[in-house]
Amino acid sequence: MAKITLRKLAHTYEGSKEQALKPLNHVWEDGAAYALLGPSGCGKSTLLNIISGLLEPSEGQILFDDQDVTASGTVERNIAQVFQFPVVYDTMTVGENLAFPLKNRGMDQDKIEKRVTEIAKMIDLSEQLDSRASGLSADLQQKISLGRGMVREDVNAILFDEPLTVIDPAMKTDLRIQLKELHHEFGHTMIYVTHDQTEALTFADQVVVMNQGEVLQIGTPTELFERPAHTFVGHFIGSPGMNIVEGKLVNNHIIINDTLCNILSGYDDVDNAQIGIRPEYCALSASEGLPITINRVEDLGKHKVVRAIYEKSDINIILREGEEIEADMNHVVFDSEKIGIFKNDWRVEHD
């Protein structure tokens, strides 16, 4: 087990001009569960492969505890990794597949058997231990991959690269809960890459949100929701995401196109501000606030989502249970407490 430190880590793929991963400093605390969240192609798999040692970063350092492992391979780093698509050794049985990483490290036969039985029980494959891995369905094969990732007890970290892509939705939740239990039981550092916010928010203590090779925010699910550091985070997390409207901040007054919307406190003036507010903290009104055009109302059972437009910005409003829409409600008001002010997409802090 180890604390993993990234120092000015960055990566540019050979022959590419753009940085796949922009300079990053971060410490992954020993024993924590992290999720790397971001859209496809945002560099999260690159970061994961750098941590596991499959890829050598073009800049910066990576440290395990106090030891520089930037140039070391995966074997020296003692890392387990599970990939997006199942990797099984066709020639082996399920049991042999699970035993393979242990056997390669020269563990005793008795210990191997004991450990394989444990893991098989955990991933619910005890009965298939002696059948050929190649004949199994994709989700069972992925379970084998997960099992192989978890079979070694002494690893420094276990990395998951979108491991539940091929698993069917009902089993996804089960497996996620199992992973979480496993984390509690053994306390391995776990880093879990995904583009699914539900998966990230339920799995991890800390979520790292990335976009276009850049880490935008690292925080708990609540922090990401309540205080996104970047408009992308606001937009990416939540369903629907945060509303962003252009405006300005003068003497703590939010003014959008000459309409005074809210009065805050502690901010400096911002000329080209982006006003961010979550749909959960918006309300419809007949007279106050911004005039909007309502396009449609989606009834999701538990709550209603109002899809509206102000100038060119989409505004979504979530109506709480029991709230009704009157015919003349064509304005929106924001909850001052929950407003975030952004400049050039980054959050503006206040006193």
Place this chain on the structure above:
Amino acid sequence: MTKPINQRAWFLVLPVLILVAFSAVIPLMTVVNYAFQDSFGNNEFFWVGFEWFEEILRSERVHDALGRQILFTLIILVIEIPLGVFVALHMPRKSGTWTSICLVLLALPLLIPWNVVGTIWQIFGRVDIGLLGYILSSLGFDYNYTQDSFDAWVTIIIMDVWHWTSLVVLLSYAGLRSIPDAYYQAAKIDQASRWSIFRHIELPKMKNVLLIAILLRFMDSFMIYTEPFVVTGGGPGNATTFLSIDLVKMAIGQFDLGPAAAFSIIYFLVILLVCWVFYTVMMNTGKVDG
């Protein structure tokens, strides 16, 4: 609800039937016709039953040719398949200039007409003017493929390896390229040895293309005619007279049409049998893999 029966669709099959009839069935039946009859000219034929077949099956000359043929095919399979896999394993895995260069170089021997391949090696090996033969003999080796049967065999085997290993390489390489990177990465994480990677990842993924490679190389080498005919003409003596060469000698050289026809049919059946065995094996391994 019953559909009206309409058999006119059969006309659509007609062109294929005609094509196959002229390209395969009719020529084959002509051969069958010869195989059961004898002729003394004047277009007069006599029914002889299975006499020619018995003669061929008992013929020592055919036995010898068959023995040489099996030995030859075995040797080239034993050399070309592992060599092809070995070369494919050492090709660059990612696409790039080097990969393209390798592929073009490898494809070159496959693009050369077979009799040209024969001519190239026939000249290459000549002791008086050939690059290979001249160098070998000036280095003091007693090399002469026209007089020594061992030298003739070595020349023909090297020629075949040069000509056809590329095919095995290309097929194996295609198989290797289809392996996702994640397999190699997982193997690294699992600390698998190079041999384990080959044994448990690469070989299983190449299995199907390798079976095809073996089948193709078996068929081609078992029917080999042009190249050894051009290089050695089946000699010295009968040392490199393989089945096809023997068959042509019998049919056209001696004009023994009856025995040659019977020979052809037996030859054909042997190849058909082996291919069927291969095909069955291939289909069944596919099933197990699911």
